[in-house]
Amino acid sequence: xxxxxxxxxxxQLPTTPSIDPEKVNASKxxxxxxxxxxxxxxxxxxxxxxxxFHEDSWWRDMLVLEWDFHTVNGIHxxxxxxxxxxxxxxxxxxxxxxxxxxxxxxxxxxxxxxHWLTAMFSFKCAFGCGSGVxxxxxxxxxxKWKAYSVYVALxxxxxxxERLGSRRPEGTVDFTDGIHSRPTWTERRKIxxxxxxxxxxxxxxxxxxxxxxxxxxxxxxxxxxxxxTEKNSRVGDNWRKRYRTLVTHDHAETCHMAYLPxxxxxxKYTAKDKLADWLEAYASIMExxxxxxxxxxxxxxxxxxxxxxxxxxxxxxERILRPRHIVWCAGHLALPKIPTFPGQSTYKGVVYHAxxxxxxxxxxxxxxxxxxxxxxxxxxxxAQDFYEHGARVTMLQRGGTYVLTEKHGxxxxxxxxxxxxxxxxxxxxxxxxxxxxxxxxxxxALCVDLTKQIATADKETLxxxxxxxxxxxxxIDGAGIxxxxxxxxxxxxxxxxxxxxxxxxxxxxxxxxxxxxxxAERHLLLSDGSDLEADIVVLATGYDNMRESVRKTLGDNVxxxxxxxxxxxxxxxxxxxxDQIFLHLEIQSIADLxxxxxxxxxxxxxIPIFGSWEEACLFAESIRVLWLCKSLQAxxx
Ligand SMILES: Cc1cc2nc3c(=O)[nH]c(=O)nc-3n(C[C@H](O)[C@H](O)[C@H](O)COP(=O)(O)OP(=O)(O)OC[C@H]3O[C@@H](n4cnc5c(N)ncnc54)[C@H](O)[C@@H]3O)c2cc1C
Numbered sequence: 352x353x354x355x356x357x358x359x360x361x362x363q364l365p366t367t368p369s370i371d372p373e374k375v376n377a378s379k380x381x382x383x384x385x386x387x388x389x390x391x392x393x394x395x396x397x398x399x400x401x402x403x404f405h406e407d408s409w410w411r412d413m414l415v416l417e418w419d420f421h422t423v424n425g426i427h428x429x430x431x432x433x434x435x436x437x438x439x440x441x442x443x444x445x446x447x448x449x450x451x452x453x454x455x456x457x458x459x460x461x462x463x464x465x466h467w468l469t470a471m472f473s474f475k476c477a478f479g480c481g482s483g484v485x486x487x488x489x490x491x492x493x494x495k496w497k498a499y500s501v502y503v504a505l506x507x508x509x510x511x512x513e514r515l516g517s518r519r520p521e522g523t524v525d526f527t528d529g530i531h532s533r534p535t536w537t538e539r540r541k542i543x544x545x546x547x548x549x550x551x552x553x554x555x556x557x558x559x560x561x562x563x564x565x566x567x568x569x570x571x572x573x574x575x576x577x578x579x580t581e582k583n584s585r586v587g588d589n590w591r592k593r594y595r596t597l598v599t600h601d602h603a604e605t606c607h608m609a610y611l612p613x614x615x616x617x618x619k620y621t622a623k624d625k626l627a628d629w630l631e632a633y634a635s636i637m638e639x640x641x642x643x644x645x646x647x648x649x650x651x652x653x654x655x656x657x658x659x660x661x662x663x664x665x666x667x668x669e670r671i672l673r674p675r676h677i678v679w680c681a682g683h684l685a686l687p688k689i690p691t692f693p694g695q696s697t698y699k700g701v702v703y704h705a706x707x708x709x710x711x712x713x714x715x716x717x718x719x720x721x722x723x724x725x726x727x728x729x730x731x732x733x734a735q736d737f738y739e740h741g742a743r744v745t746m747l748q749r750g751g752t753y754v755l756t757e758k759h760g761x762x763x764x765x766x767x768x769x770x771x772x773x774x775x776x777x778x779x780x781x782x783x784x785x786x787x788x789x790x791x792x793x794x795x796a797l798c799v800d801l802t803k804q805i806a807t808a809d810k811e812t813l814x815x816x817x818x819x820x821x822x823x824x825x826x827i828d829g830a831g832i833x834x835x836x837x838x839x840x841x842x843x844x845x846x847x848x849x850x851x852x853x854x855x856x857x858x859x860x861x862x863x864x865x866x867x868x869x870x871a872e873r874h875l876l877l878s879d880g881s882d883l884e885a886d887i888v889v890l891a892t893g894y895d896n897m898r899e900s901v902r903k904t905l906g907d908n909v910x911x912x913x914x915x916x917x918x919x920x921x922x923x924x925x926x927x928x929x930d931q932i933f934l935h936l937e938i939q940s941i942a943d944l945x946x947x948x949x950x951x952x953x954x955x956x957x958i959p960i961f962g963s964w965e966e967a968c969l970f971a972e973s974i975r976v977l978w979l980c981k982s983l984q985a986x987x988x
Contacts, residue, residue, distance in 0.1 A: 361828055362792045365407070365499060368492040370466040372458035378449055380496050381456040381470030384487055385445040388498075392433070392443055400430050404498045405488065409790045413504035415476060416440050422790040422923040442503070444475035448482070454781050462800045467499060471781060479508040482781070484788035502788035506780065513572040544640045546672065552578035552640070555661060555674035557904065559586050559641050561608065563680035564630060568609045568637045578672070579641040579680075580663055586634045586641060587627030589682070595710040596736050597623040600728065600757070600845045604770045607779060608633055619771075650677065650905050677905070683840060683916065685900035688893045693869035698888075700873060705729040705891035710736070717741035720884040722875055724867065725891030726752040726821075726860075727841050731849040733889050734858050745859040745883055747875070749866050751824025753835055753843040754816060754850060759808035761845060763801065764832070791837065792923045795830045802831030812846060815854035822862055837925060839917050841893055 387403045390396035410423040416436035423432045448454045448471040456470035468487040474480065483503040487496040507513070514520055522536075534542065546552060554570055556563045559581035567577045583589060590597075599606070603617045611633060621629075634641055645665040652659050661672045687706040695702065701714060705725070711733070721742040723734045730746060737744045755761060762768075766786060789797075802825050806813060813823060824842070826834040835842040844850070852858040865878030874882040896917070902910030918926050 362796050364462060364465055364793070364796050365405070365488055366464045367466045367488045367490070370458055370489070375458055375468065377456035377458060377468050377470065378447065380468055380487065381472075381485065382447050384485065384496060384498070385447055385470075385472055388501075389443055389445050392437055400433075401426055402495070402497070404429060404501075405490070408498050409500040409793060411500065411502040411788065411790045413502075413787070415442060415474075415481060415503040415505050420924050422792075424790070424792075424923070439477065441477045442474060444473075444480075445483075446473045448472055448781070454785075461797050468496065469785075471784065474503060476505070478510075479505050481506040482784045484785060486789070500789060500793060502784070504784060504787065511573050513569075514574065515572065540638060543638075544642075546578060546640070546670075550576070551672060552576050552674045554578075554676045554678060555580065555659070555672060556678045556680050557647060558679070558681035559583075559630075559634065559639075559643075560589050560680060560682055561606075561630070562682070563678075564634055564637070564639060565609045566678060566680060567639045567641075568633075571637070571639065572610070577640060578674070579639060580645045580647060580665075581641055581643050582646045584644050585627075585631060586643070587630040590623040590627040590630070592709075593623050594708045594733065594736065595712075596732065598847070599623070599626060600847065602767055602770055605766050611636060612779070647904050650909070652909075679897075679901055679905075681900055681904070683897050684894040685897070686895040686903070688895050689890060690867075690892055692867050694876070695870045697872060698870040700886045700888060702870075702888040702890065705733055705889055706894075708733050708736075708889060711740040711742065714740075714887055716887065719743065719886040721745070721887045721889070722747055722883050722885040723889050723891055725893065726844065727891060727893065728844050730889075730891030731844045731846075733891060735849040735852060737887075737889075738852055738858050742887070743859075745861050746853070747867070747877075747883065748822055748860055748862050749864055750842075751822040753824050753826050753832060754809070754813065754821075754846055755805050755832060755843070756809045756812050756846040756850065758846075759812075760805040763805050763808060765801075790923050791919055791925065795828070795834050795837070798826075798830040798833050799828060802826065802829055805831060809846075812850050812854070816850055819853050819856065820860045820862060821850075821853055837917070837919065 384403060387398050391398040391400060391403060404426050406426050407424070408426055408429065410421075410429045410432060412421045412423065412432070414420070416432060421432070423429050447456065449456065454471045456468065458466060459469055460466050466488070469484060470487070471482060471484050473482050481504050483501065485498055485502075486500040488499040489496055512518060542548075553575045554577045556567055556577055556579045559579045563579050563581070564586070567579050570577045583592075585591070598620045600620065602619055603613050603621060606621075607613055608629075613629070618625075642663070642665045644667075645663050648662045648664055648669070650659055650661045658673050658675050659677055661674065661677070663670050663672060684706070687704045689704045708729075711721075714737075716737050717740060719742050721734075721737045721744045723730045723737070723744065723746045726746050726748045734744050734746050762770075806825065817823060825831055826842070827838055828834065832843050832845075849858065853860055861877070861881075861883060863877045863879050863881070868876045868878045870876065870888075871882065873884060873886070875885045875888060876882050896915045898910055898913045898915050901913055914926055916926055920926050
């Protein structure tokens, strides 16, 4: 169901009358609207859809009416979508969340010309239960409140509830007649991890980063046997091996792992080694099955048996596994994009990709000329590292870069609103549901205004940067950081101090839209005919599309069936490498779904497209049941 203007996803936000929140009984309006939706769906009363939805409304559906993510735009499409699926799904039992804070029905004014009433609700359907959010607007003052946008997300399956609280595991080991020595917890964990005796993981997860660990924890809680294969020798090494000065750019409160949030004493921004240790501890506490030092050598899928045959090397020993599903959690930054240039072989200096940068100090850079190619987050961090080690640093910039500051701009992102108010009133799951609830085209349209607000807050820095010759860009259509993340997973810098060094002329910027022409013995030759003296060149040139890293591990057969990530599809959902959401298959056997869905999802690989730590956490957060991946929330990289 493509969007009307699917090529660019630019939508016109509605204009509504201005409303005094004090004069609106938001709970009453929301409750009545939900009753009407219930009546429409159950046909208990004659309710017409156009009595409760606006003509140009939206329905965002995560695994409720279909086993996929869908964004449906326009009342007629919504009507068809509901009509096709409701007899099977039996969505209903709506219950308004009337709690505190963010969950409470309330009026919001996201942009000056738009006032909407937001309300959260819970629901049940044939397969499980979940939560939703409705955005109600009025066409004119006093007019009927109708839905501008509705979001529903399945969060729990009737037949596969997470083993939490009263359903938690006993922890004791059953005595079996005739077996005199019962395995202890340590012995049982060893047996579970090793997958000997023909036991097989239902799901093989590739990669023990945030995504893989979160996912494994969720699946384990749902009773699915998982194994993570991780090429590093310790969980967390993916962060430990990154550059010495790295501190993440996301507030800890937006990055919790499933079931085990960071303590309240946790710093706002996490140093990479601290994060690495946390991930390692998490894997141990959550009793996740991980094979370290292991890599998939060959993986083949058998359509008839609906299972994979995977050959892995684990500590140099070959093991064959037959999982039903493989989930690719190897990160979207797995394959560095490393350009080569004429004359590079005769260059006498040092050249390397940003992914190999560990510590500027290793290069004894004092007084040396360092050129950083690329002006994204890594480029800035590395430039700052070299500057602090006494190098003469120049950043080479081709196109414009979006910059927002940690101090003024970052707090304005919706995900950071009220984050430091120490309030525990809104459960994480509900915050996640809220942050996911708008269709991407609507979110991105709202971002245009937000980006202007951020630019105003960051004015001093932005003006200074331009004066210093740094080329700014405000993202596609002026929609700032979120649009850049969704579209290409990069192209921005969250300023943690490097911008001031540029403004002060301590780090130089050279603009050259056509980029590098080649290398001379001690210089970089630029396409505009100029050159830059360079003892060290760092290529902060980004990473290849995830599909190519899939190809490297799972081979052409799988990669050729995958899509490139980034951007929005015709409906307005984020493009993932794979259209299939593997857990659907698992649900089918559990919930005994219909043949249509079995045929549709009887496939093998799901490739989450994590662009950031937040995304990765949100992935598993949202996979309370099986909700998948993207949740590109307002993730920052
Ligand atoms: C320098 C740098 C700074 C960053 N800072 C931030 C930040 O501040 N905030 C933020 O949100 N994001 C940041 N990111 C992005 C970060 O990578 C993601 O946020 C997050 O780590 C994604 O988690 P993930 O689990 O999807 O992937 P990753 O963390 O990349 O984990 C993937 C795991 O898979 C393993 N692996 C890869 N290939 C294989 C294979 N074939 N077989 C077995 N194992 C494999 C890797 O060793 C790794 O352990 C940063 C990235 C970089 C490079």
